Amino acid sequence: MKWTQEADKAMKKVPFFVRKRVRSRVEEEAKEAGVSEISLRDVNRTRARFLNKMEEEVVGFQVESCFGDGGCPRKANGSGNLQKRVTELLEAEDIRGFLKKTVKGELKFHHELRVAFADCPNACSQPQIRAMCIIGAVVPEISGAPCSQCGACVSSCAEHAVTLSGEGPAIDFERCLVCGRCVKACETGTLAGIRKGYRVLLGGRLGRHPRLAMELPGIYDEETVYDIVRHCVTFYKSRSTSGQRFSHLFTEKDYHDVAVQFRSRSLINMDGSIKKQAV
Numbered sequence: 001m002k003w004t005q006e007a008d009k010a011m012k013k014v015p016f017f018v019r020k021r022v023r024s025r026v027e028e029e030a031k032e033a034g035v036s037e038i039s040l041r042d043v044n045r046t047r048a049r050f051l052n053k054m055e056e057e058v059v060g061f062q063v064e065s066c067f068g069d070g071g072c073p074r075k076a077n078g079s080g081n082l083q084k085r086v087t088e089l090l091e092a093e094d095i096r097g098f099l100k101k102t103v104k105g106e107l108k109f110h111h112e113l114r115v116a117f118a119d120c121p122n123a124c125s126q127p128q129i130r131a132m133c134i135i136g137a138v139v140p141e142i143s144g145a146p147c148s149q150c151g152a153c154v155s156s157c158a159e160h161a162v163t164l165s166g167e168g169p170a171i172d173f174e175r176c177l178v179c180g181r182c183v184k185a186c187e188t189g190t191l192a193g194i195r196k197g198y199r200v201l202l203g204g205r206l207g208r209h210p211r212l213a214m215e216l217p218g219i220y221d222e223e224t225v226y227d228i229v230r231h232c233v234t235f236y237k238s239r240s241t242s243g244q245r246f247s248h249l250f251t252e253k254d255y256h257d258v259a260v261q262f263r264s265r266s267l268i269n270m271d272g273s274i275k276k277q278a279v
């Protein structure tokens with residue numbers, strides 16, 4: 001949709017924590033009203049409603065994503081279906097209703113439970129500062145296909161995790177971020193992305209006492225990630241009695257408990273090596 005320069009400029013002044021929502025709401029309302037170009041008046045009207053009647057706009061949760069589905073060449077593993085399932089789960093859990101019951105006073109955006117997806121380790125959606133963070137992963141594995149010694153895998157790896165000898169490539173899983181670039185670069189199929197899954201990080205936030213989310217060891221398939229998210233929602237609803245955020249409740253011990261509970265479902269071993277039986 002077209003925006004006038006004035007409208008676009010005004011959007012940049014909307015507080016960053018509601019900018020994305022205000023922008024899509026302005027477009028939604030303009031579409032409904034049959035407006036073909038967004039004006040300054042449209043922006044001001046929606047912005048005022050967001051800031052003055054914030055509680056009405058609080059949905060209870062946010063599911064954010066990167067632009068992997070828009071054709072990003074860096075995409076390792078897409079998460080469209082998983083995002084849909086997580087959104088449905090959070091709707092069914094009625095997080096807004098839960099917040100209305102537990103929060104004293106008006107609901108604010110910072111009360112919302114936030115889940116962010118990124119389709120590769122570049123993490124453009126800044127998932128590490130959200131309560132739950134899911135990052136697409138491709139595990140590079142050495143297949144039986146002969147290696148041409150072209151070296152493309154070595155030069156494609158920003159982590160210097162691939163080495164090449166006369167016998168073919170070797171991966172250092174201590175360095176590997178499971179981004180799958182070496183797999184894409186390998187034209188002979190010697191490096192193959194047989195296992196695709198997700199890294200899961202929990203308990204991140206910004207604010208006065210910021211903390212990066214803590215990464216569970218391992219790589220998980222869609223079903224397991226869904227179960228981890230469901231586990232975390234149950235944890236959150238059982239502990240948040242007056243609007244406390246997930247990250248303030250989720251301690252290192254809780255992180256350890258989740259890691260232990262789900263580690264047998266990882267697609268790789270805890271030392272990063274490949275699980276033989278899964279190949």
Ligand code: SF4
Pocket residue numbers: 066067068072073074075076118119120121122123124125
């Ligand atoms: S996180 Fe990766 S896949 Fe997603 S937009 Fe950024 S570079 Fe592309």
Ligand code: SF4
Pocket residue numbers: 138139140156157158159160161162171175176177178179180181182183
């Ligand atoms: S998957 Fe691992 S080894 Fe391959 S390019 Fe990415 S970081 Fe390097």
Ligand code: SF4
Pocket residue numbers: 146147148149150151152153154164168169185186187188189190191
């Ligand atoms: S593993 Fe693939 S990309 Fe790497 S040197 Fe061999 S053929 Fe080239």
